[in-house]
Amino acid sequence: MTTQDSARLDSVFEALQKSEFRQKFRLGRKDFLALKSGGVPVALRHAAAFIEERLAPANPAKDGMQTPMKGHPVFVAQHATATCCRRCLLSWHQIESGRPLAQGEKDYVLSVLKRWLEAELEKNRAPDDPDQMTLLDI
Numbered sequence: 292m293t294t295q296d297s298a299r300l301d302s303v304f305e306a307l308q309k310s311e312f313r314q315k316f317r318l319g320r321k322d323f324l325a326l327k328s329g330g331v332p333v334a335l336r337h338a339a340a341f342i343e344e345r346l347a348p349a350n351p352a353k354d355g356m357q358t359p360m361k362g363h364p365v366f367v368a369q370h371a372t373a374t375c376c377r378r379c380l381l382s383w384h385q386i387e388s389g390r391p392l393a394q395g396e397k398d399y400v401l402s403v404l405k406r407w408l409e410a411e412l413e414k415n416r417a418p419d420d421p422d423q424m425t426l427l428d429i
């Protein structure tokens with residue numbers, strides 16, 4: 292990733308942090324544990340397939356509704372980072388609609404997801420897990 296790319300990510304993540312709506316998306320216990328056991332690289336392989344199928348076409352089917360709210364850590368990451376549909380890609384990431392995504396744009400979306408998933412993992416506790424919470428409180 293170039294310096295330019297990482298500066299772009301910094302500013303997008305800064306904006307996302309100011310969005311109450313985007314901040315609401317956090318991994319639930321099940322998705323967290325799935326991510327932790329599978330690891331980020333596996334999640335990103337799935338993400339690449341979701342991007343290819345659901346975002347990359349010029350006019351994705353059911354755009355705006357193609358990404359479920361839960362059921363895979365990547366789906367949650369997509370809503371949290373506004374990479375869930377072409378409309379969000381346009382308004383948050385300035386990626387034009389109405390044409391297929393370029394390879395560089397697919398890679399960019401992956402790098403956004405990677406950053407979010409790694410940050411979630413770094414929190415290193417499963418949500419709603421009382422034992423873990425107690426440990427962290429000490």
Ligand SMILES: [Zn+2]
Nearest residue numbers: 355375376379
């Ligand atoms: Zn969206």
